[in-house]
Amino acid sequence: MSAGPDNARVVTLTVNGERVSRRVAARAHLVDFLRDTLDLTGTHVGCEHGVCGACTVRVDGMAVRGCLMLAVQADGAVVETVEGLTDRGAIADLQEAFLARNALQCGFCTPGMLITIAELLEREAAPSRAAIREAISGNYCRCTGYQAIVDAVERTLAARAGRAT
Amino acid sequence: MSEPALSFLDRPNSYIGRSVPRPNARRLVQGRGAYVDDLRLPRMAHVAFLRSPRAHARIVRIDTAAAKAAPGVVAVVTGEDLAGICKPWVAVLSHFKGLRSPPQHPLAIGWLRWAGEPFCAVVAASRAEAEDAVALIDAELEPLPVAVDMEAALAPGATVIHPELGDNLAFERTLDVGDVDAAFRTAAAVVEQTFHVGRHTGVTLEPRALVAEWNPGEEKLTIHHSFQAPHMMQDIVCKHLGLPEASVRVVCGDVGGSFGIKVHIYPDEMATVALAKLLARPVKFVADRLESFVSDIHARDHRVKGRMAVDAAGAILGIEIDDLTGIGPYSVYPRTSAVEANQVVNLVGGPYRHANYRARARVVFQNKTPMCQYRAVGHPIAVMVTEGLVDLAAAAIGMDPAELRRRNVIADDAHPSTAASGIRFEKLSHQRSLEKLLAMMDYDALRREQAALRARGIHRGIGLAAFIEITNPSAAFYGVGGARISSQDGCTLRLNPQGGVVAAIGVTEQGQGTEAVIAQVVATAVGVPLSDVRVVTGDTDATPYGGGTWACRAAGIGGEAAWQSGKALRRNILEAAAVMLQTNAASLDVRDGSIVDADSGAERMKLSEFGRVAYFRPDTLPAGLAPELVVTRHYVPKDYPFAFTNGVQASYVEVDTDTGFVTLIKHWCVEDCGTVINPQLVDEQIRGGIVQGIGAALFEECRYDGQGQMLNGNMADYLVPMAAEMPDIDVAHVVTPTASSEIGAKGAGEAGTAGAPAAVINAINDALRPLGARVDSQPAGPQAILRALGKV
Ligand code: FES
Ligand code: FES
Numbered sequence: 040m041s042a043g044p045d046n047a048r049v050v051t052l053t054v055n056g057e058r059v060s061r062r063v064a065a066r067a068h069l070v071d072f073l074r075d076t077l078d079l080t081g082t083h084v085g086c087e088h089g090v091c092g093a094c095t096v097r098v099d100g101m102a103v104r105g106c107l108m109l110a111v112q113a114d115g116a117v118v119e120t121v122e123g124l125t126d127r128g129a130i131a132d133l134q135e136a137f138l139a140r141n142a143l144q145c146g147f148c149t150p151g152m153l154i155t156i157a158e159l160l161e162r163e164a165a166p167s168r169a170a171i172r173e174a175i176s177g178n179y180c181r182c183t184g185y186q187a188i189v190d191a192v193e194r195t196l197a198a199r200a201g202r203a204t
Numbered sequence: 205m206s207e208p209a210l211s212f213l214d215r216p217n218s219y220i221g222r223s224v225p226r227p228n229a230r231r232l233v234q235g236r237g238a239y240v241d242d243l244r245l246p247r248m249a250h251v252a253f254l255r256s257p258r259a260h261a262r263i264v265r266i267d268t269a270a271a272k273a274a275p276g277v278v279a280v281v282t283g284e285d286l287a288g289i290c291k292p293w294v295a296v297l298s299h300f301k302g303l304r305s306p307p308q309h310p311l312a313i314g315w316l317r318w319a320g321e322p323f324c325a326v327v328a329a330s331r332a333e334a335e336d337a338v339a340l341i342d343a344e345l346e347p348l349p350v351a352v353d354m355e356a357a358l359a360p361g362a363t364v365i366h367p368e369l370g371d372n373l374a375f376e377r378t379l380d381v382g383d384v385d386a387a388f389r390t391a392a393a394v395v396e397q398t399f400h401v402g403r404h405t406g407v408t409l410e411p412r413a414l415v416a417e418w419n420p421g422e423e424k425l426t427i428h429h430s431f432q433a434p435h436m437m438q439d440i441v442c443k444h445l446g447l448p449e450a451s452v453r454v455v456c457g458d459v460g461g462s463f464g465i466k467v468h469i470y471p472d473e474m475a476t477v478a479l480a481k482l483l484a485r486p487v488k489f490v491a492d493r494l495e496s497f498v499s500d501i502h503a504r505d506h507r508v509k510g511r512m513a514v515d516a517a518g519a520i521l522g523i524e525i526d527d528l529t530g531i532g533p534y535s536v537y538p539r540t541s542a543v544e545a546n547q548v549v550n551l552v553g554g555p556y557r558h559a560n561y562r563a564r565a566r567v568v569f570q571n572k573t574p575m576c577q578y579r580a581v582g583h584p585i586a587v588m589v590t591e592g593l594v595d596l597a598a599a600a601i602g603m604d605p606a607e608l609r610r611r612n613v614i615a616d617d618a619h620p621s622t623a624a625s626g627i628r629f630e631k632l633s634h635q636r637s638l639e640k641l642l643a644m645m646d647y648d649a650l651r652r653e654q655a656a657l658r659a660r661g662i663h664r665g666i667g668l669a670a671f672i673e674i675t676n677p678s679a680a681f682y683g684v685g686g687a688r689i690s691s692q693d694g695c696t697l698r699l700n701p702q703g704g705v706v707a708a709i710g711v712t713e714q715g716q717g718t719e720a721v722i723a724q725v726v727a728t729a730v731g732v733p734l735s736d737v738r739v740v741t742g743d744t745d746a747t748p749y750g751g752g753t754w755a756c757r758a759a760g761i762g763g764e765a766a767w768q769s770g771k772a773l774r775r776n777i778l779e780a781a782a783v784m785l786q787t788n789a790a791s792l793d794v795r796d797g798s799i800v801d802a803d804s805g806a807e808r809m810k811l812s813e814f815g816r817v818a819y820f821r822p823d824t825l826p827a828g829l830a831p832e833l834v835v836t837r838h839y840v841p842k843d844y845p846f847a848f849t850n851g852v853q854a855s856y857v858e859v860d861t862d863t864g865f866v867t868l869i870k871h872w873c874v875e876d877c878g879t880v881i882n883p884q885l886v887d888e889q890i891r892g893g894i895v896q897g898i899g900a901a902l903f904e905e906c907r908y909d910g911q912g913q914m915l916n917g918n919m920a921d922y923l924v925p926m927a928a929e930m931p932d933i934d935v936a937h938v939v940t941p942t943a944s945s946e947i948g949a950k951g952a953g954e955a956g957t958a959g960a961p962a963a964v965i966n967a968i969n970d971a972l973r974p975l976g977a978r979v980d981s982q983p984a985g986p987q988a989i990l991r992a993l994g995k996v
Contacts, residue, residue, distance in 0.1 A: 066332070080242035081235020083460070085409045086493040090919035093409060121235035134233040138225045141888050145715030146232030147239065147409040147460030169928075176928040179919075181409045181461045182715050184895030184956075185927040187888055 050114040054079070055123030063110040070094040070105030072113075073120060081121040081150050085179065092178030095151035096120050102158045121150035130157050133195045142191035144182035152178045156192055165196065216795050216805075219724035219734055220947075223884035226720035227734070228713070237458040240413035240430045241490045248415065248486040249278050251479060252334035253472050254324035254341050255495065256316035259571035259912025260348040260363070263314055263323065267342040271326055274340055276333030279483060280326050281475075283313035290478040291444045293469065295535035297685025300542045303375040303567075305535035306366045310475035316345065317365055317533035318573050319913050320498025322472045327479055327487055350571040352912045354507070354530035357570045365533050365569045374535060375542040375567040377549055381624045382560035387522030391513035395596035400981035401585050401961075403505035403530075404904035406578055407924055410460020411491040412500060414473055416480035427454045427477060432467040432712055433752030438744045439688045440469055440538065441477055456742030456752075459714040463579040463896065465500050466714070467752070469537040472499060497917030502906050503578030504982075505530045506548065506585045512593035513560075518601060518608045522560035523553045523624075525589060529567055532574035538687045541575055542567050547582025547674070550625045552590050555634050555670040555850065556612040561624035571912040583673060583958035584897060591669040591962040592980065595969065605668055605966075606647055609638060609852075613670060630843075632850040633876045633938045634670060641668075641852045641874040644936055650856060658974065663859045664869070665971030669962035670852040675877070675951025676760035676942070680845035692840035693757075694748025695765040697726060697773045699833040701819045703797050703811030704736040705773070710750015711762030712742045716953055717885035718758040722766045724881055725947065729770020730777075731794030732811065748836055757951060759881055760847060761839055764945040768837035780831035781814055839945065847942045847950040851875030853894070855963040859971040861993055864986030866902060866968055868931040873959070876938040877952035886952045887935045893956020894933055899925045901961035905983050 046065035051058065054077060061076050068087075073079045073096065085093030087106045094105035097119040124130045130153055136142070143149045152175060159166065159174045166174065171192045172185065180188065231237060268280040292307035312323040324341050328334035351357040351365055357372040365372055388394055414429040425447060431437055434454040441452050459466065476489040491499060506529045513521040527548045531541035545565035553561060598608040613634035614621055621629050641647075647666070654664045682689040693710040700706060707726045713719045719739040727734045740746055748765075751757060774794050781799045782789040785808055793802040799809045817824060818831050825831075841847060852874055858867045873890055880886050903923035907915045916922045941948025961982055968989065969978045977992040990996040 064332075074241075078244070079235075080239075081237075083239070083410070084241070085411075086919040088493065088919060091409060091493075125234045134230075137233050138229055141226065141229075141717070141884050143229060143232055143715070144717075144888065144892060145408075145410065145459060145461040146229065146237055149232055150235045153233065168932075172927040172930070176926045179409060179924060179926065181407055181463070181896070181924065182892050183888060184891040184893075184925075184933065185930050186891050186932055189927070 048111050050111055052113050052115060053117045055119055055126065065111055067110045068106050069096070069108040069110050069113050072110035073105060079120050079122055083147055083150060085147065092155065093148055093151045095154045095178065097154060102155050121153055124153070124157060132198060133157065133160065133191070136191040136195045140187050140191040140194065142183060142187040148178060148180040152180065152188060160195065164200065168193065215728050218728045220728050220881050221883065223882055224720065224724060224734060226717050227723060228719045232458070239410055239458045239460050240415055240428050243415050243428055245415065245417060245486040248488055249327045249329060249483070250331040250334050251325050251327050251476050251487050251489045252331060252338045253322035253495070254338045254343065255498065256319055256321045256323060258316060258345060258347055259319045259352065260350045261316045261345040262348060263316065264344040264346050266324060268324065270340040270342065271337040274333065274337035276329035277337045278327040278329070279479070280324065280337065280341070281311070281479065282324050283309050283311035286310050286475055286478045287313065289445065289481055290474055293444060293537045295537040295540045297540050297682065297687055299685035300375055300540060300546065303535065303540060303542045304369055305374060306368065308471065308534045308537065310471045310478055318571055320495065320573055322475065325475050325479060327483060350912045352571055352908060352910060354528055354568045354570055357530065357568050365571060372569040373566060374531060374569050375545070377546060377565045379549055379561065379563045379625060382522070384522045384524055384560045384562040387560040388511070388513045391521050392516040393597060393600040394511060394513050395593055395600050396511045397592060397596060397980055399508045399510060399589050399592060401504045401506045401588060402905040402982050403502045403575070404900055405497065405500050405502045405906055406463045406465035407922070408461035408463060408465050411493060411496045412466060412470065412473065413490040414476055415486055415488045416477040417486035418481045418484050420484050423451050425452045425477070425481065429454055429456055430459045430466055431456050432462045432714060433689065434712065434742055434744050435710065435749055436689050436752065444474065445478065445481060453745045456712055462714040464577050464581070468501055468539065468576050470499065493919055494917060497922060498573050498914055501536055501576040501578065502573045503575060504585060504900070505575055508548065508585065508589045510589045510593050512597050514597045514601060516601065518603050518611045520556050520558040520612050523558055524562045525552050527565040530570040530572060530575065531567055532572045533569055534574050536574050536576035538689065539577055539682060543577055544582045548586045550627050551582055551586035551672065554586065554590065554623055554672040555614065557614050558624055572908060573914065579893065579896060580954035580957035583671060583954065584900060584961045587669055587671045587959055588962040588965060588982065591966055595966050599973065606642055609668060609670055613638060627848070628844060629848050630942055630944070631940050632672065632848060633940045634850055636938045637850060637852050637874045637876055638670065640936055640938060641854055641872055644874065644934060645854050645872045663861055663971040665857050665859065665967040665969065667855045667963045667965065667967030667970055668852065669959045669966060671850065671955065671959040673849045673955045673958050674846045675849055676757055676841050676847035678841045678845050690749055690751040692838050693750035693761050693765045694836055694838040695762065695769040696748050696834065696836040697730070697769045699773060699777065699815060701815035703732065703815050704738065705730055705732055706738050706740060707766060708740040708747040709762050709766060710747050710752065711758040712753045714753060716753065716758060716889060717882060718753055718762065720885060721759050721763055721881045725763050725766040726770045729767050730774050732797045736797060748838070760945065760949045760951050761841065763881060763949050764947050765837055765839040767947050768839060769835055772835040772837055773833070776832050776835060777814065780818065780829060781809060783826055783829050784817065785809065841944045843944050847944060849875065849877045849950045849955060851955050851959060853959040853963040855967040857964065857967040857971060859968060859989060861975065864989035866989070868898065868929065871931050871933045871963070873933065873956065874936045874938060875952065875955045876940050877955065878939065878941040878950040879948040880937060880939060881949055889953045890935045890956045891933045893954060894960040895925050895930055897957040897960025898930065898964055900982055901964040902983050902985065
């Protein structure tokens with residue numbers, strides 16, 4: 040990392056499998072860097088104060104709020120967004136379940152929701168409905184009322200369990 | 205020629221009534237949506253606004269020199285600078301007699317009337333630089349006394365927000381039907397209660413956003429807008445910027461939630477459009493969440509005094525209400541802020557037979573964020589008042605609340621009918637809906653469970669709420685009052701050479717599934733696979749003129765336009781195909797993308813072959829045969845001003861009397877939106893609407909201090925429903941199609957929100973009743989419940 044004018048720094052990180060090096064303002068949030076500098080507009084901004092979860096991305100394998108982390112803090116990190124997870128097919132079954140169950144309406148919460156759920160699916164094999172609800176309770180959805188999302192997660196879990204046996 | 209198959213029920217391979225997935229949703233789960241903030245245009249600049257820090261003040265002086273010199277700044281403007289570009293607006297409608305509101309400018313001039321009102325704008329290379337420069341504007345403001353509380357705003361001596369109007373009363377409506385006094389005199393029981401419905405707001409997850417671009421070379425203003433009604437926006441921009449319709453294009457791409465928030469004219473959005481015109485380059489405005497809370501319209505904020513009279517057998521004899529609502533300092537353009545109170549008057553008592561009804565509604569100016577229509581306008585208030593009174597009446601005469609409803613709902617065979625308020629019902633199904641709900645929830649078993657748990661000190665409650673809902677509005681809603689908001693909609697279909705169909709339609713998509721529903725109707729009407737239909741919405745240059753999506757009109761009105769258009773296209777295809785195949789059109793049909801023999805179903809010609817000949821080898825067709833493969837049909841409901849739907853909800857809750865916390869155990873809804881085009885989409889509209897209603901009942905409130913400052917204007921302090929607290933919701937339907945259209949669909953998007961708050965509040969009160977406590981204010985949070993229990 041090197042300092043420049045306007046408190047800009049150069050950061051180097053891996054985003055969706057690609058190594059990128061860019062100059063960013065010290066105050067830029069990770070989500071703004073992803074959206075505005077890298078044009079990865081799949082990650083959304085709903086509140087910019089860490090509450091709604093629309094900006095959720097993966098940093099070094101963990102679901103993180105892109106509006107609570109500065110881009111310069113991601114120097115050297117491995118970042119993955121919904122575009123990356125989609126391209127490598129990591130959540131294809133979950134995405135299909137979302138479509139089949141209509142677990143999205145406007146879709147604005149969906150990328151963040153998918154990232155949070157992807158982490159849950161890796162962590163737990165058979166969470167209860169209550170546990171699924173708990174796991175996504177940091178991701179606001181204003182449209183669906185959540186039930187269809189919980190159903191879609193359950194269907195994905197069931198399908199994965201079926202495949203595993 | 206005769207129609208091969210008239211009804212969608214007879215159509216082979218019908219998609220109507222099937223839960224097919226939404227074809228346009230796949231890109232959204234892949235992060236490939238195109239919301240306004242995702243748009244990047246050459247030379248695009250960003251605007252940020254200086255908003256009033258006070259609820260009421262006079263602008264003494266504005267010094268923009270430092271802001272103008274800040275890095276990245278393109279322009280700094282005040283209200284006067286934009287006044288010559290964008291004319292002010294006045295939000296009144298002629299059918300709301302006496303409604304008053306003063307002219308409103310894109311950026312306030314002279315006076316500031318709510319905390320959050322924009323009065324200066326900075327355009328800069330980035331939003332961050334624009335915000336930096338906003339902080340450098342030096343504005344001297346003289347604080348003025350405020351009128352915040354709506355009762356106080358009407359009291360003698362109150363600060364008059366618009367001195368030229370004389371007082372703060374914006375609108376008043378009264379109604380007196382039958383002999384109300386006699387009804388109350390002869391009643392076996394009279395119940396009385398004052399209800400409060402708090403101010404809340406939409407909190408669309410995507411904030412309001414638009415990019416406006418003026419291209420002087422082609423005299424064209426293009427507005428990419430997160431909005432529900434593109435043609436309305438086009439018309440208003442034309443009117444206030446003095447442009448012809450051909451010069452204004454409004455495009456609504458993906459919209460991240462709307463719920464009625466994104467159907468109004470906002471000063472900051474009009475300022476952005478004016479700035480784009482002024483600067484001749486694209487300007488983007490995306491509200492940040494903090495400014496959303498003080499600039500998105502707020503909703504509700506009603507205090508209703510209600511009374512109900514019943515006889516000893518539980519028959520409702522009369523109802524009287526007095527509604528007071530605060531709308532901020534302006535009526536909101538162009539729908540006005542009198543609609544909600546007017547709806548409350550129309551809808552109270554709606555599900556029930558009662559002949560004696562007196563109502564008064566007063567709409568008051570105050571120094572708070574403007575209030576206007578949000579999902580289910582007026583309904584949740586009317587339902588809370590009505591259903592609250594019904595439960596009180598049942599308790600007063602010692603009758604089970606389900607039984608009292610059973611005895612009073614308008615009978616299913618009594619239609620068409622007219623309510624005491626004058627609204628007309630074509631056909632409703634209250635009785636069947638109520639019985640279906642009680643069976644679905646196993647009401648009697650639940651009552652037994654409640655009693656058993658009560659004995660162990662566990663306080664559970666069951667709440668019921670019957671409702672009616674306005675859908676498919678005709679011109680009676682806005683058009684008759686002079687608002688240029690289309691109540692008709694058109695659908696244009698084009699058969700492409702490969703046999704696919706493109707449908708362009710005036711209704712819009714904000715996630716409800718509009719495009720899926722239109723595709724289902726078109727595929728069915730024409731006779732092609734669903735995957736061969738592509739739907740275009742939200743572009744004033746590309747679709748027929750229409751009203752957009754609000755007040756539950758997309759499926760009912762847009763769906764019928766699509767149906768009529770699809771039938772016409774099929775007719776045109778068959779007439780041409782009959783000539784080509786040397787048979788008569790009546791013996792043919794289009795099924796699954798092929799022209800077939802209507803009787804045997806045997807394929808005669810693929811649509812792709814038909815398209816090839818029609819478009820590329822018309823020379824081989826007989827002289828005089830020129831198939832018309834683009835058709836447009838329009839639809840507007842004419843026989844009823846609105847297609848009312850009905851339904852009933854139930855909530856089962858547990859109240860912790862030590863903490864005041866309410867656990868939502870289960871929620872049920874039976875509703876009747878007529879023909880169901882896509883059951884899954886309808887059910888999810890109901891569920892989403894119920895959860896928004898639960899938000900209003902338990903969590904959501906724009907809290908203000910006495911100086912008109914919103915105290916919780918951020919996502920952390922303004923509570924919206926989260927996944928963990930929400931119950932599973934069972935939804936079922938009774939189907940009573942409207943005879944106003946062939947499809948028979950009515951709206952379903954607002955039914956959930958209409959009934960849920962009353963069901964939840966009634967359930968809480970059912971739990972509290974043996975403890976001698978009740979709550980009559982929304983939201984009913986833990987504090988309110990503990991207060992009711994006398995514990996705080
Ligand atoms: S935008 Fe980051 S949590 Fe809302
Ligand atoms: S689908 Fe709209 S916010 Fe979740």
